[in-house]
Amino acid sequence: MLRDILERIDERLAEVGLTESRAAKMAGLSDSAIRDMRRAVKSGKEDAGVSTRTLAKLAPVLQTSAEWLLTGGPEGIRSRTVPIMGYLGAGAEVEPEYEQVPPEGLDQVDVPFSVPDEMIAFKVRGDSMLPVYKDGAVIIVYSEQKKPLHSFYGEEAAVRTSDGRRFIKTIMRGPDDTVNLLSHNASPIEGVRLEWIGEIFAVIPPGALRSVGRSVEKQGGIQGQLKLRA
Numbered sequence: 001m002l003r004d005i006l007e008r009i010d011e012r013l014a015e016v017g018l019t020e021s022r023a024a025k026m027a028g029l030s031d032s033a034i035r036d037m038r039r040a041v042k043s044g045k046e047d048a049g050v051s052t053r054t055l056a057k058l059a060p061v062l063q064t065s066a067e068w069l070l071t072g073g074p075e076g077i078r079s080r081t082v083p084i085m086g087y088l089g090a091g092a093e094v095e096p097e098y099e100q101v102p103p104e105g106l107d108q109v110d111v112p113f114s115v116p117d118e119m120i121a122f123k124v125r126g127d128s129m130l131p132v133y134k135d136g137a138v139i140i141v142y143s144e145q146k147k148p149l150h151s152f153y154g155e156e157a158a159v160r161t162s163d164g165r166r167f168i169k170t171i172m173r174g175p176d177d178t179v180n181l182l183s184h185n186a187s188p189i190e191g192v193r194l195e196w197i198g199e200i201f202a203v204i205p206p207g208a209l210r211s212v213g214r215s216v217e218k219q220g221g222i223q224g225q226l227k228l229r230a
Helices: 002-016 020-026 033-042 052-061 066-071
Strands: 080-089 093-096 107-111 119-125 138-142 156-161 166-173 179-182 189-192 194-198 200-204 226-229
Touching (some): 002 033, 033 052, 052 066, 080 166, 107 138, 107 200, 119 166, 138 156, 156 200
Antiparallel strands (some): 156 194, 166 179, 179 189
16 A cells, blocks of 8 residues: 555656655654655555545645545545736745735646635745746745744744735744745745745646646736846
8 A cells, every 4th residue: 555655656746856855844744754665665564545635745746636645536536726826936936016916816737736715816926936946936825824923933924014025935033033945946035024925735847737727927926016136
């Protein structure tokens, strides 16, 4: 059973372009979660099971469902449309020009797995968060901030600053109730205040996307039409 699950995990890792340790970290698991399964198989425990909670966390990162990881059944991968609400800067700042946006979003994208109703999506612009967040990738996040600011310290998230800019960054504690926003490949943005934090649910690589609505490039962003500033 565990061997079969690992084969399906490996299939999805190759498809989404993630290493096993990175996928485990993005799922909120220990870096060794998938390696531990592999060690169990090598030690002759290929008939062992795995926690459904672990599979439920891995499934969104691997763009599938826990049911498919567990059984490989035909109903495993399910499609759902999520509204794209604009851009997140990763090496570029995203600035609103006005405060109007239709509630259904500026575009919609099909995702190959089931997601909760409260999800929205953004397209990444820039390369400062490579290799995980590629330019053109779509980040699916919770539309409402559900956790306090301090619980995001050290975590990657979508953010909107108090002056309306939007980024995908690692959030770190800053001075005097501010935060520092860190990138993988760029200088930090220091001493900013956040208006909103979008907890990341899933990341979809550019090659896996299928748009079903209007063009986000033509329409704008979460609070209206957006412009990019390098």
